[in-house]
Amino acid sequence: MYGLADCNNFFVSCERLFRPDLNGKAVVVLSNNDGCAIARSNEAKALGIKMGQPLYQFSNLVSSGKVTVFSSNFMLYGDISHRVHATLREAVPVIEIYSIDEAFLDLTGIPDDRLDSLGHRLNRMCMRNVGVPVSVGISHTKTLAKVASKLCKQYPRLDGACLMKRPQDIEKVLRKFPVEDVWGIGRRYAARLHLHGVSTAFDFASLPEEWVKARMGLTGLRTWLELHGVPSISFGEDPEPKKQICVSRSFAHEITDKEELYEQLSQFVSMAAEKLRKQGSLASEMDIFLLTNRFKDTDRLYSRNRLERLEPPTSDTFAILKTARYAFEQIYDSRVRFKKAGVTFSGIIPSEGMQMSLFDGGETRDNGKLMSVIDSINRKEGAGSVVFASQGFGGVKMNRGHLSPQYTTKFDDILKIKV
Amino acid sequence: MVMDGSDRIEIMVPDRDKELGLPYSEGGVRAGFPSPAEDFMPRHIDLNRELIKHPASTFYARVCGESMTGAGIGDGDLLVIDRAVEPYDMCVAVCFLDGEFTLKYVKTGPDGLTLLPANPSFRPIKVSPEDQFTLWGVVRYVIKKL
Numbered sequence: 001m002y003g004l005a006d007c008n009n010f011f012v013s014c015e016r017l018f019r020p021d022l023n024g025k026a027v028v029v030l031s032n033n034d035g036c037a038i039a040r041s042n043e044a045k046a047l048g049i050k051m052g053q054p055l056y057q058f059s060n061l062v063s064s065g066k067v068t069v070f071s072s073n074f075m076l077y078g079d080i081s082h083r084v085h086a087t088l089r090e091a092v093p094v095i096e097i098y099s100i101d102e103a104f105l106d107l108t109g110i111p112d113d114r115l116d117s118l119g120h121r122l123n124r125m126c127m128r129n130v131g132v133p134v135s136v137g138i139s140h141t142k143t144l145a146k147v148a149s150k151l152c153k154q155y156p157r158l159d160g161a162c163l164m165k166r167p168q169d170i171e172k173v174l175r176k177f178p179v180e181d182v183w184g185i186g187r188r189y190a191a192r193l194h195l196h197g198v199s200t201a202f203d204f205a206s207l208p209e210e211w212v213k214a215r216m217g218l219t220g221l222r223t224w225l226e227l228h229g230v231p232s233i234s235f236g237e238d239p240e241p242k243k244q245i246c247v248s249r250s251f252a253h254e255i256t257d258k259e260e261l262y263e264q265l266s267q268f269v270s271m272a273a274e275k276l277r278k279q280g281s282l283a284s285e286m287d288i289f290l291l292t293n294r295f296k297d298t299d300r301l302y303s304r305n306r307l308e309r310l311e312p313p314t315s316d317t318f319a320i321l322k323t324a325r326y327a328f329e330q331i332y333d334s335r336v337r338f339k340k341a342g343v344t345f346s347g348i349i350p351s352e353g354m355q356m357s358l359f360d361g362g363e364t365r366d367n368g369k370l371m372s373v374i375d376s377i378n379r380k381e382g383a384g385s386v387v388f389a390s391q392g393f394g395g396v397k398m399n400r401g402h403l404s405p406q407y408t409t410k411f412d413d414i415l416k417i418k419v
Numbered sequence: 420m421v422m423d424g425s426d427r428i429e430i431m432v433p434d435r436d437k438e439l440g441l442p443y444s445e446g447g448v449r450a451g452f453p454s455p456a457e458d459f460m461p462r463h464i465d466l467n468r469e470l471i472k473h474p475a476s477t478f479y480a481r482v483c484g485e486s487m488t489g490a491g492i493g494d495g496d497l498l499v500i501d502r503a504v505e506p507y508d509m510c511v512a513v514c515f516l517d518g519e520f521t522l523k524y525v526k527t528g529p530d531g532l533t534l535l536p537a538n539p540s541f542r543p544i545k546v547s548p549e550d551q552f553t554l555w556g557v558v559r560y561v562i563k564k565l
Contacts, residue, residue: 020515020553021515021518083474083475084475086474087476128476128502129475129476129503130475130476131555407478408479414479414480414481415478415479415513416480416483416520417480417481417482417483417484417498417513417522418483418484418520418521419482419483419484419485419486419492419494419521419522419523
């Protein structure tokens with residue numbers, strides 16, 4: 001059996017841990033640049049605030065005191081996330097960290113009659129020891145465990161844990177479960193499935209195996225099998241492997257200055273290149289893009305991008321920045337005020353087993369060792385300790401007007417208690 | 420060197436620098452009689468390890484105020500709080516009451532909880548069922564700068 005421990009409205013719960021006065025009230029955590037909602041308490045959802053909705057569209061609710069907003073405090077969320085994972089590990093030997101607020105649990109060998117109480121115990125431990133609510137779903141496969149954990153959030157009387165075991169119970173749940181909410185289906189497939197009259201997870205599971213295989217490939221088939229209770233996604237495996245790496249940010253202010261813009265862009269490029277190296281990959285294509293403010297009607301929307309081939313495929317920041325500069329020169333326009341920039345790497349291949357092209361010869365300098373030294377310094381001393389000259393020394397400027405203290409990671413920021 | 424009643428000798432070396440490599444035999448590897456001192460590999464005292472039993476549930480907080488001076492807890496002291504510790508009668512705990520954090524002795528009685536200060540100029544607070552009350556975490560240690 002597998003479990004999924006999913007933290008409820010995780011970023012909001014982290015903020016509430018140090019602000020218990022906000023329990024039961026509408027709370028929203030904003031994206032990197034205070035741009036839009038990225039986490040909402042149930043009360044905020046009930047007020048109609050949508051995921052990704054820009055702040056200005058609900059700023060009246062903020063100024064009237066109906067909603068409390070926070071800038072994203074990733075130092076805090078990261079620390080609380082580690083605490084949740086450590087707490088889960090105390091009770092379950094093998095866990096797979098899936099994201100900042102989700103972890104899969106390998107429950108092999110645990111007697112069936114103890115699974116339900118284990119789920120509730122994990123929920124209680126996370127609430128008491130760390131202080132954040134966690135929904136624990138347990139079932140035959142990872143995909144079904146995800147469905148079960150979503151049920152906990154829908155039905156508070158489950159008390160934070162749901163064991164889905166008997167076939168008749170699973171069928172009952174899948175008949176009501178929207179197909180687009182199934183792990184691995186995605187919005188694109190969901191739209192196509194809807195055209196074929198498939199709207200629930202049960203409809204999808206009822207499709208013939210061959211139909212699914214022919215139209216949705218191995219990924220779709222695995223999801224189909226998992227819904228039938230056949231474990232097909234092993235531990236540590238993501239049904240949708242990262243085929244692209246993208247780093248992009250909105251700026252605090254619109255930028256027109258060419259070098260200022262490039263300084264920001266090259267920082268994103270360096271961050272993306274570091275991600276490439278971290279997963280042991282090389283990129284063969286790079287897309288550089290610049291955007292104006294999407295939510296401002298007065299300006300003409302300007303969005304330009306340029307796709308460059310990286311030949312040979314590389315993860316070397318020096319080589320990549322050289323190409324990035326060239327691409328940037330092609331698409332920069334001095335008359336436009338830019339709000340966002342970014343880079344996407346695609347054509348990603350593992351770095352070992354790379355084929356050298358015939359004429360590579362002495363042309364490519366191997367900076368692999370230098371790159372790994374830079375990465376390790378930045379990991380140890382904090383991001384941005386060693387930077388490439390084009391990144392500048394200012395860091396990415398962000399709007400963070402509603403930032404909470406770093407209660408658990410900065411000594412000057414710890415909780416103050418009036419006694 | 421510390422001698423205690425049971426005639427045991429323990430050598431404690433303070434952690435003076437961050438570079439903690441593998442213990443290395445000072446005498447080198449030589450044939451012959453080994454230095455008896457090599458049996459005493461340096462052991463560092465790590466306060467994190469001594470004071471923090473559950474890292475995942477331990478939080479720090481700073482005291483502002485005088486209501487707990489009788490318990491030896493004064494303004495500016497650092498609290499080591501462990502949320503995993505089951506609250507017990509008369510534990511010193513960080514509580515959240517009516518919109519504010521506070522620090523008090525928590526006394527359990529047949530008629531509910533009472534928060535007791537450790538300073539005669541403050542009054543005990545009876546927790547009533549309609550109060551917004553949370554026992555946030557039990558204090559394990561108080562660290563004060565002299």
